[in-house]
Amino acid sequence: MTDFLKGYDIQYWLESAPQGYLMETEYGHGEKEREPELVLEDPTLREQAIRTTVQLVVGERCALAASSGLINAAPDEASKRFLATQTLDEARHVEVFTHRLYDLGVKKSELESVISQFANPHLVHFAEALLEKVDQKDFIAGVVGQNVILEGMAFNVFEMMHAGNKEANPKFGHTLAGTIADERRHVGFGENRIGGLIREHPERKGDIEKLQREMSYHMLATFGDSFRNGPSPEQVGQIMREHGQEPQASEQEWQGVKLGQANPEELEAVLSDTILKEFKIRLERIGIEYQTPTAP
Amino acid sequence: MSHEPEVPRKRYELEDTGFDEVPRKYRKYYRRWGGESDELAGNEVLCPVCKVVVRSNREVREGDRIYCMACMTRLRVVRVDGRLEGHVEY
Numbered sequence: 468m469t470d471f472l473k474g475y476d477i478q479y480w481l482e483s484a485p486q487g488y489l490m491e492t493e494y495g496h497g498e499k500e501r502e503p504e505l506v507l508e509d510p511t512l513r514e515q516a517i518r519t520t521v522q523l524v525v526g527e528r529c530a531l532a533a534s535s536g537l538i539n540a541a542p543d544e545a546s547k548r549f550l551a552t553q554t555l556d557e558a559r560h561v562e563v564f565t566h567r568l569y570d571l572g573v574k575k576s577e578l579e580s581v582i583s584q585f586a587n588p589h590l591v592h593f594a595e596a597l598l599e600k601v602d603q604k605d606f607i608a609g610v611v612g613q614n615v616i617l618e619g620m621a622f623n624v625f626e627m628m629h630a631g632n633k634e635a636n637p638k639f640g641h642t643l644a645g646t647i648a649d650e651r652r653h654v655g656f657g658e659n660r661i662g663g664l665i666r667e668h669p670e671r672k673g674d675i676e677k678l679q680r681e682m683s684y685h686m687l688a689t690f691g692d693s694f695r696n697g698p699s700p701e702q703v704g705q706i707m708r709e710h711g712q713e714p715q716a717s718e719q720e721w722q723g724v725k726l727g728q729a730n731p732e733e734l735e736a737v738l739s740d741t742i743l744k745e746f747k748i749r750l751e752r753i754g755i756e757y758q759t760p761t762a763p
Numbered sequence: 764m765s766h767e768p769e770v771p772r773k774r775y776e777l778e779d780t781g782f783d784e785v786p787r788k789y790r791k792y793y794r795r796w797g798g799e800s801d802e803l804a805g806n807e808v809l810c811p812v813c814k815v816v817v818r819s820n821r822e823v824r825e826g827d828r829i830y831c832m833a834c835m836t837r838l839r840v841v842r843v844d845g846r847l848e849g850h851v852e853y
Contacts, residue, residue: 474835482786490783648784648833651813655834658812662853752811752851 475549475656484556488648495563495645500638502570509706511698517571519628521585522693523564526621529594531557533613536601540609549656556649563642587692593617593685600678607664611675614657616682619749622650623742624690654749662753676758679750684760690742772822775806782815785832792818793833808849812836823847 473479491497506512534553541547565578573581597617600608625647633640665672698706707713747757780794794816796809803809806819813834823829827840829849838849 474832479786483784487783487785487787651784651815651834655812655831655836658834658851659836659853662851666853748811753853 475545475552477548477552480552480652483652484649488645492641492645494566495559495642496638497641500641502567502638503636505707505710505712506636507572508710511702511706513571515697517568517573517581518585519693520564520567520571521582522587522590522689524561524568524582525586525590525594526617527557527560527564529590529597530613530617531561532594533597533601533609533617536598537606537609537613540601540604540606542606546656546660549652553653553656556653560646560649563646567639567642587689589685589688589692593682593689596682596685607661607668607671607675608678610657610661611678612682614653615661615749615753616679616686616746618650618653618657619746620683620686620690620742622647622654623745625650627737627741658749658753665754672755675755679755680758680760683746687742687760772824773805775804775818775820775822777818777820784815789832793831794818803847808838808840808847810834810836810838810849812851817849828852 489495502516506516531554534550534557538547538550538554541550568578568581569575597609597612600612625643629640629643629647632643661675665675750757777791779791782790782793782795785793794807796814796816801816803816804818805822807816808823808829809816810831810833813831813836815831815833817829817831817838819827819829823840825840825842825847829838829840830836831838831849837852839852840847841850842848
């Protein structure tokens with residue numbers, strides 16, 4: 468048990484993140500990496516990039532508030548220290564994605580109004596529901612909401628975004644790779660702590676299933692909206708031709724779907740399937756029965 | 764199952780594959796997973812929590828306990844449909 472909890476040490480975090488995959492990065496990416504010219508020049512692609520990045524900033528601001536708020540609700544020292552490292556991870560995510568908004572041309576004076584304009588209302592509702600549990604110092608509900616639902620679902624989204632960007636936009640792909648590495652620790656903490664706590668407090672199972680039903684609706688609705696708002700491969704091809712570039716069919720695959728050739732509906736379907744499939748398996752491992760989300 | 768422990772375990776020489784998400788001295792024990800088409804060697808188990816491949820310097824067998832340092836999960840190796848998998852131990 469001692470060795471297992473050592474994974475929550477600050478020293479372990481230092482050797483893994485700042486002295487590991489974050490070495491020689493600047494705001495999460497290589498010093499010389501830049502956003503592709505096409506994304507900066509074309510208004511449709513630029514707005515889409517801003518819209519996507521705003522959801523990341525909103526989600527990470529929520530995770531920052533939740534992880535810092537949960538430190539004092541944690542029942543043991545090791546969890547408190549882990550949540551302290553997670554707090555810094557989430558603060559870094561807020562910073563790197565905010566910085567991406569600046570790189571995309573958002574002025575510092577316009578940051579909050581751009582976030583308000585593009586923030587998905589479902590994601591905002593999710594954040595409100597989660598932070599209410601954190602304010603009540605409900606450690607189990609807070610960790611389920613943040614490390615199992617928010618991070619568990621976001622983990623698949625980040626992986627898909629990373630697969631789609633690592634060649635097309637190495638700067639953003641690099642930023643996402645570092646975020647995914649952080650998320651591995653966060654989902655691991657969520658599963659391990661909640662898996663253990665459910666065995667100690669089986670009476671909380673019903674509450675957690677109710678929480679999952681309410682919260683996962685907002686997350687799934689956010690992902691659905693994101694894809695419906697995105698340009699199709701045909702539109703992207705047209706934009707590239709207008710800028711004198713010949714579109715090349717990307718062979719990048721994720722879950723058997725060619726990301727550069729799939730339309731938004733196909734992307735939404737594969738992501739929902741994957742998220743739900745992985746999410747159900749994750750809950751099952753912890754000892755929670757998946758509840759189909761209902762619209763509030 | 765009953766005869767398995769009598770057969771000596773195959774040994775593996777581990778090399779650093781560029782996995783940099785754990786402290787340096789442990790990096791050779793992990794590698795990134797290449798998706799469904801990625802075939803695991805006899806000394807490798809996929810962590811179901813974070814999808815990183817955990818590697819041992821000897822052949823992995825049913826009943827072994829392994830640790831995924833990338834997500835801090837303890838796993839027990841089980842055989843499912845003839846394939847070895849890591850199951851989480853809380």
